[in-house]
Amino acid sequence: MSEPDHSKPTIFINPKSGSIRISGDVDFVDADGLVLRSESGVKLCGCGHSKDKPYCDGSHKEFLRSESTSPDSQA
Numbered sequence: 001m002s003e004p005d006h007s008k009p010t011i012f013i014n015p016k017s018g019s020i021r022i023s024g025d026v027d028f029v030d031a032d033g034l035v036l037r038s039e040s041g042v043k044l045c046g047c048g049h050s051k052d053k054p055y056c057d058g059s060h061k062e063f064l065r066s067e068s069t070s071p072d073s074q075a
């Protein structure tokens with residue numbers, strides 16, 4: 001296994017929570033490609049429950065917890 005190349009972003013998508021972690025520098029652009037802002041090491045929401053979209057605020061944890069205890073999940 002090779003070492004990660006830190007000169008380019010690395011994306012990890014958590015298949016359970018849906019969160020998307022991007023290590024490295026990331027440019028947020030508009031529809032025309034104009035850079036709105038740049039950040040490093042962002043975690044984006046992929047579950048749709050964050051109150052701080054596009055960022056993950058940890059709300060997926062409560063969603064997963066309630067989903068695992070719902071009567072439908074006990075079947």
Ligand code: FES
Nearest residue numbers: 045047056059060
């Ligand atoms: S993935 Fe974390 S709040 Fe949506």
